Amino acid sequence: MRVTLLGTGDTTGTPTVGCDCETCQLARERDVERTRFSVHVENERTGESLLIDFSPDFRYQFLRDDVPLPDAGIVTHVHFDHLDGLGNAFRVFDSLDIYAADETDPETGKSVAETVADDYHYLRTISVQPTTPLETVRICGLDVTLVPVDHLPLVCYGVAIEDPETGAKLSITGDTSYDVPEKSREVLDDPDLLLADAIVPAHLCSSHPIGGRHEGPDGVPRTFGTKHMTREGALTLADELDASQTRLVHVAHFYPANEAFEAPLAIDGEAYVLE
Template sequence: MRVTLLGTGDTTGTPTVGCDCDTCEAARERGLERTRFSVHVENERTGESLLVDFSPDFRYQFLRDGVSLPDAAVVTHVHFDHLDGLGNVFRLVDALTVYAAGETDPKTGQSVAETVAEDYHYLEALEVHATTPLDPVRTCGFDVTLVPVDHPPLVCYGLAIEDPETGAKLSLSGDTSYGIPDQSRAVLADPDLLVADAIVPAHFCEYHPAGGRHEGPDGIPRTFGTKHMTREGALALAEDLNADRTRLVHAAHYYPVEEAFEEPLAVDGEEYVL
């Protein structure tokens, strides 16, 4: 299993357009990027690849990192920074199976699968498969399981990707607060690599109108506002899940420059073989 982190940033990415903060300037000077979220997972045994989420930066990411076009994909939720790149597959692939949860979102009245199928009805190559959260599906030689996480007001999912032949396991938290249900945690547990949402350091909770939530024993918030983990929350989740290795993603340019590129914060283009 070869994992490439195509996009490791939040909604605006780093550098952010029109921003001259120290972190964005440092990213430009160092030639580092955090584009909008996407992960490419190649099965070297079968020669197939799976894409997790369709970043608006799809075209640029694939050209930059030279990864293969996906044979199948997963959509975790319908926020634009995870979905709006799907239109980029027009005329690029003859057929593409997209897996997305089939449970109805009370907020939208549709499931993620229904929203994807409706919004991208013009893509003849697209075949959307509605999946049941917590039930694995086999695709690209992997067992892929979507798990409910906590990203109000919309439903959102993390996922576990396992190679049944080698036992390699990748877990992705998805966009979420620290309040991930126990059933989901059980599926995500014991990964070789955890890719976890960590939008800002915990001390930034004082600037959010909703503050922070899910304080640890040390009183430090593990959730920023209501729907993303702090860096400290993501690291606590990694410990909870017994992750062998952890990369923090969905990072905002609000990280102070002296912290923005420290381990284990990821940047685009990182590659891991599990």
């Protein structure tokens, strides 16, 4: 299983348009970036590939990293930075299955699958496959499970992907606070690679209107506001999930420049082979 991090940034990416903060300037100087979130997973046994989330930077990411176009895709939730790249399916694909959760969102009155089907009704090439969370489905020769996470007010899902032949496992937390349900943690547990949402370091919680949440025994918040993990929260979750390797994603340009490009924070273009 080959995993390529096409997009490792939050909703504005790094560098952020119109921003001259030290972090964005340093990203330009180093010629590194974090575009909007997307992960490419290639099953090298079958020659098929799966895309997790459709970044608005879809076209640029695929041209830059020269990975195969996906044979199927997953949409974790309906925020624009994870969904709006699906419009690139126009004239690019002959057909494309899109897997998305079938649970009704109390906020919208529709499931993620229904929202995708409604918003992209004009794309004759896509076929939305409503998928029940916590039930494993075979996609591109890989065992894929959507797991509910905590990204209120909308429903959102993490993803566990396992190769049934090699046992290699990728877990993606999705956009979430530290309050990931126990059943979801059980599915995400023991990955070879964990991609964990870590939008900012915990010390920036003081700048959020409602601060931080889910403080650890040391008083350090593991959630920034209500919807995303801090770096410290993501690393705590990684330890609890017994991840062999962890990369932090959905990273904002608010990280101070001297912290913004330090491990384990990911940047675009990183690739991992899980065996």
